[in-house]
Amino acid sequence: MTDASTAGLGFATRQLHAGIELDGAHRPRATPIYLTAGFVFDDFDQGHARFAGTDDGFSYTRVGNPTNAATERRIADLEGGIDALLVGSGQAAVVTTVLALVAAGDHIVSASSIYEGSRELLRDDLARLGVTTTFVAAQNDAAAWEAAIRPETKALFAESIPNPKNEVLDIATIAGVAHRHGLPLIVDNTLGTPYLVRPIEHGADIVVHSASKFLAGHGTVLGGVIVDGGTFAWDAAPDRFPQLAVERGLDGRTVVERAGRAAFLEHARHIALRFGPVPSPLNAFLILQGIETLSLRVQRQSATALRIARWLEEQPGVAAVDYSGLDSSPYRDLAARYLPDGQGSVFAVTLEGGTEAARTFTDALRLFTRMTHLGDVRSLVLHPATTTHVQREREELAAAGIGPGLLRLSIGLEEPDDLIADLDRALAAVAAADILTRAGIA
CATH class of the missing domain: 3.90.1150.10 (Aspartate Aminotransferase, domain 1)
Known part of the structure; x- marks a missing residue:
């Protein structure tokens, strides 16, 4: 339970209070830094339950950490998402998001005017893995996006405010294109920040940030975040996203059956768990401190x-x-x-x-x-x-x-x-x- 419900409160209030869970024993007002690699199990059975997913407590910081989780809840609240995943950098947020959606032979459509590191990832690194990208030069030209979509396309990607030229993405229009083709729209909102624009409110399905920038704000730490809007129907076309809607785990259920609206983020969390782009709890704490202002x-x-x-x-x-x-x-x-x-x-x-x-x-x-x-x-x-x-x-x-x-x-x-x-x-x-x-x- 959070310290106080933030539903209906203003942005400035929520950036201070959203996602807080006060420690029952000591009740510190600031979120503590849980600088530990692992967490103690009360007994044999609790260890099993943590790994089996029937106990939502913490086991290992690469899997989850209370400081990181508090930061995730705060950012998800401010962006209007259902949940968030904190990772080691903004680039890690983009990589994890894309890897959660694609396989060899798949295709991405992206605006051309994006962060150069993201552009190189899509153009070069993912191409070596068999994932191709078509770049749209006129980022607000719906017809250009439509023409670039193929049967193997898995997502559309753009930035709310690309740098360096401060262009503005017509989020609702591009979201409309994506949804007409049964595809999710991913928006990098690093420069927009949830204070200026919340892409999910305009139709985006997934939002990513380099938390190193405005969220942290002081040029001291690296971090990235993925926010799931919880709005996309991943099982509407099961064959397009089999990793979410067709393939079954050891419990006999698909990710969609297990996690519902949070299916994408649940899957992305497992991707991050295996690849390991985990932020230090100290960095998570500093990002959380930055968000307060x-x-x-x-x-x-x-x-x-x-x-x-x-x-x-x-x-x-x-x-x-x-x-x-x-x-x-x-x-x-x-x-x-x-x-x-x-x-x-x-x-x-x-x-x-x-x-x-x-x-x-x-x-x-x-x-x-x-x-x-x-x-x-x-x-x-x-x-x-x-x-x-x-x-x-x-x-x-x-x-x-x-x-x-x-x-x-x-x-x-x-x-x-x-x-x-x-x-x-x-x-x-x-x-x-x-x-x-x-x-x-x-």
């Missing part, structure tokens, strides 16, 4: 990002600003629909002058940290073309709209005026370097 951080970060994006759009030497909160953004209407409380804090700015301008600008910054990460309390800057997207061909970068002058900004919690002053200093350094004149542009 999620709405406060994301609200401020989004507001500051909008102010900075508007300022950058007016500056000489800036070719483009990609932020859905701007009136000039082609995603403005979708942002108003899906992200009314803020459009996130990660966006792209493209400088005139290409790579040399981006280098001069980046090296002149003093408050922005040069590193690959997102959702930190500190503001960050990165040049995707030479870092995260360095393995892409020039033509691929151009097709994705990632030019040599594009920089990704992740806005933190510093004073907005200080961040603007830092950016202004960097723009002045570019102008002083006379890059455009030397390149024959100005």
